[in-house]
Amino acid sequence: MSLASTQKKSFGAVLWDYLTTVDHKKLGNMYIVAGAFFFILGGIEALVIRIQLMKPENDFISAGLYNEMITMHGTTMIFFAAMPILLGLMNAIMPLQIGARDVAFPFLNSLGFWLFLFGGIMLNLSWFLGGAPDAGWTAYTPLSTQSPGHGVDFYVMGLQLSGAGTLIGGINFLVTIVTMRGPGMTYMRMPLFTWTTFIASILILFAFPALTVGLFLLMFDRMFGSAFFDVALGGNSIIWQHLFWIFGHPEVYILILPAFGIFSEIFPVFSKKRLFGYSSMVFATFMIAFLGFMVWAHHMLTVGLGPVANSIFAVATMAIAVPTGIKIFNWLATMWGGSIRINSAMLWSLAFIPSFTIGGMTGVMLATATADYQYHDTYFVIGHFHYVIVGGTLFGILAGLHYWWPKLFGKVLHEGMGKIAFWIFFIGFHLTFFVQHFLGLMGMPRRYWVFLENQGLDTGNLVSTIGAFLMTIGTIIFIINIVYTSIKGEKASADPWGTGRTLEWAVSSPPPEYNFKKLPLVRGLDAYWIEKMDGNDKMTPAEPLVDIHMPNGSILPVTMTIGFFIASFGFIYQVDNKSWLALVFIGFAIALGSMLIRSLKDDHGYHIHKEDLEREAD
Amino acid sequence: MSQDHSLNLKNSHEDPAKATMEGKNKFLGLWFFLGGETVLFASFFATYLSLRESTAGGPTSQELFGLELVFIMTVLLLTSSLTSVYAIYHMKNNNFKKMQLWFGITALLGIAFLACEIYEFAHYIIEYEFTFRSSAFGSAFYTLVGFHGGHVVFGLSWLISLMVRNAKRGLSLYNAPKYNTFAIYWHFIDVVWVFIFTVVYLMGMVS
Numbered sequence: 094m095s096l097a098s099t100q101k102k103s104f105g106a107v108l109w110d111y112l113t114t115v116d117h118k119k120l121g122n123m124y125i126v127a128g129a130f131f132f133i134l135g136g137i138e139a140l141v142i143r144i145q146l147m148k149p150e151n152d153f154i155s156a157g158l159y160n161e162m163i164t165m166h167g168t169t170m171i172f173f174a175a176m177p178i179l180l181g182l183m184n185a186i187m188p189l190q191i192g193a194r195d196v197a198f199p200f201l202n203s204l205g206f207w208l209f210l211f212g213g214i215m216l217n218l219s220w221f222l223g224g225a226p227d228a229g230w231t232a233y234t235p236l237s238t239q240s241p242g243h244g245v246d247f248y249v250m251g252l253q254l255s256g257a258g259t260l261i262g263g264i265n266f267l268v269t270i271v272t273m274r275g276p277g278m279t280y281m282r283m284p285l286f287t288w289t290t291f292i293a294s295i296l297i298l299f300a301f302p303a304l305t306v307g308l309f310l311l312m313f314d315r316m317f318g319s320a321f322f323d324v325a326l327g328g329n330s331i332i333w334q335h336l337f338w339i340f341g342h343p344e345v346y347i348l349i350l351p352a353f354g355i356f357s358e359i360f361p362v363f364s365k366k367r368l369f370g371y372s373s374m375v376f377a378t379f380m381i382a383f384l385g386f387m388v389w390a391h392h393m394l395t396v397g398l399g400p401v402a403n404s405i406f407a408v409a410t411m412a413i414a415v416p417t418g419i420k421i422f423n424w425l426a427t428m429w430g431g432s433i434r435i436n437s438a439m440l441w442s443l444a445f446i447p448s449f450t451i452g453g454m455t456g457v458m459l460a461t462a463t464a465d466y467q468y469h470d471t472y473f474v475i476g477h478f479h480y481v482i483v484g485g486t487l488f489g490i491l492a493g494l495h496y497w498w499p500k501l502f503g504k505v506l507h508e509g510m511g512k513i514a515f516w517i518f519f520i521g522f523h524l525t526f527f528v529q530h531f532l533g534l535m536g537m538p539r540r541y542w543v544f545l546e547n548q549g550l551d552t553g554n555l556v557s558t559i560g561a562f563l564m565t566i567g568t569i570i571f572i573i574n575i576v577y578t579s580i581k582g583e584k585a586s587a588d589p590w591g592t593g594r595t596l597e598w599a600v601s602s603p604p605p606e607y608n609f610k611k612l613p614l615v616r617g618l619d620a621y622w623i624e625k626m627d628g629n630d631k632m633t634p635a636e637p638l639v640d641i642h643m644p645n646g647s648i649l650p651v652t653m654t655i656g657f658f659i660a661s662f663g664f665i666y667q668v669d670n671k672s673w674l675a676l677v678f679i680g681f682a683i684a685l686g687s688m689l690i691r692s693l694k695d696d697h698g699y700h701i702h703k704e705d706l707e708r709e710a711d
Numbered sequence: 712m713s714q715d716h717s718l719n720l721k722n723s724h725e726d727p728a729k730a731t732m733e734g735k736n737k738f739l740g741l742w743f744f745l746g747g748e749t750v751l752f753a754s755f756f757a758t759y760l761s762l763r764e765s766t767a768g769g770p771t772s773q774e775l776f777g778l779e780l781v782f783i784m785t786v787l788l789l790t791s792s793l794t795s796v797y798a799i800y801h802m803k804n805n806n807f808k809k810m811q812l813w814f815g816i817t818a819l820l821g822i823a824f825l826a827c828e829i830y831e832f833a834h835y836i837i838e839y840e841f842t843f844r845s846s847a848f849g850s851a852f853y854t855l856v857g858f859h860g861g862h863v864v865f866g867l868s869w870l871i872s873l874m875v876r877n878a879k880r881g882l883s884l885y886n887a888p889k890y891n892t893f894a895i896y897w898h899f900i901d902v903v904w905v906f907i908f909t910v911v912y913l914m915g916m917v918s
Contacts, residue, residue: 196737197740198736198740260747261853264740264743264744264747265740267739267740267743268739268740268743272732272735272736272739273736298747298750299746299747299750300750300752301747302747302748302750302754303750303751303754305751306751306754306755306758307754309854310758310854313843313850313854316849317843317844318843318844319843319849319850319854320844320845320847320849320850321762321842321847321850321851321854323847325767325845326765326767326844326845326846326847327760327762327764327765327766327848328765328847328850329761329765329769329847332757332758332761332762335757336754336758339754346911466825503785537842558846571768635777665757689872692869692872692873692876692889693872693876695885697885704872
């Protein structure tokens, strides 16, 4: 344990510590906790949707509320649940894996977190301030420009805030991996999770600005009377679709690639074998990322871009199945002949392979441009993308949480509950979404709040709703597991699985604030495993014990974020009354003032002296 | 990350902007940031290109644009990029006074550019009643050029606060990376303007 945390602190001091922290591990945990909170919100919304569709012509909620539910479910799950939890894992684990003491920009790391959190709060405040956004998570114009009230405004400002935070996070990870790798950690010795963090960050860097622009245009149209999407003044609605999907398609790879990285860590550890085809895995990840930018228009195959454009985008989309297939076979080959240990983390990983493969297969079906006219905007699409996002990303998150929980929170999750939660959730997942493919093929459109009886849709929808309840039960058991483990769980050792291969398992669980007392010397891929095979129980240090330089904490990320948060309200409400513009100025004064203080006030950090380090146990 | 070396420039023979880990990180981080900015402006350019004929009966680009003012603005901004190169040259030679002087000229040129832009926008609005709300072309024009102008404003505030803050302190390994990242950012703004000059004004005059 670190020196500071061995003393009991008051609640206020703890709160202040979390508000000002720039420690990547604490921020990682904060991302995960906040993401889990939004995941529960999004889950409740999903459950409401499924209850409404449980039987024909149900009147559980009104049509308008249903539209708000589907919009908020999608937006929350993608931007405020899946992404932050992945960013949290990246934050907490990646610097440990490369043998670094922190990320390149600890201050920006904190700023990124707070922007994300306040963006999520902004979006969800819409429920209490006159209604949530109701134009779908894709917010297609002119539906979104015509949507009355302020719902879509909250969507625009909330996503703009959190999008800026994500972009900052992506840049931070990129620089960290390029400049902060420890001694001996060459690129081709980096663990796959670090590689996927790197490549997903490239995607964030080049994808998010397109969303930023799209949101600006939508904001200007809704709040300042511009005419980008106003056909009467020469505007063009398709611009939104292009900008949204130029961001939106890479976004799905931002969600799945880190999950691929997580599985690539778990399979070797629990098969006691090195990852099969390491370099082909790295190459495949790059291929997916590259092709991921070439395929955005497959979301628009029915828009009427013409046969040439459709064919190009269809072929590019199908091509992605090749590197993905390489990965699937590599994972299978990793397990082949290994001494496999099946626990919760491994169960989620094993379940991922068939589930995601089904999602990939329906993806190729959807990519077939001519056939897409049949599938487009039906439940077939819903089935497809839940198979890849739940079966891929969410299974990856859950596998990663079970795998890294001891490293993040110092305790091993309860295995029995983990397995029960897995089986209930896994069965529920397939019940919910498998049948939706057929509902879609039978013509059930997405986003409709009711369906008629005796159309052959009754049984399928009921089965789907039952599955959703099973997933809820699985999630509740997982939450109980977390609570139980926090109270009763035993403290985890540095390498609780016994077969850890990468550097994060060479430091205590949870790691001290400076991560490595002496930076470790990396002698090859799976650095810790190499030491183990040579009979060492510790990493060979690459440096003598020296003072460790640490960054100072700062409250400025919070004040900057609050400034932008206040300004966002100003932007939203100045439509009704121009005096709200005052809030814009106040908010920007706070935000820019904080930036000015940050820029002008010297911040050299502090040192942990080696005398203090010597006194701490290893 | 260790910072055992002092922040005193005299002991260093390296480029002061990249002698520390923090300096290297800032340098690289800014380049990545500019990668994202490129996509941002590319998206604005694409939007502008698809809407530049959509004048909805309002003024067209041929009626509006005059190359004289835009030529002056281009000269101002390109020159300011050059002067920032001189400033960085003096930074590398540890000549703080001359660096501040050349950055001062950079700031003046930037302000002059901005003044021209404000005059240009006011001219369009008053003479032609061509506004942000007139047509999709108007929205796209003011958004693209305005976002560039916003970047200039931000860059100027950044530069001036840096110069004022460090006026009495001289150059150190702590503030050299800050000046250096500003200079790279400023060049990027200049490059974007070159594209605006070509795509918005030149193409707007001929077609």
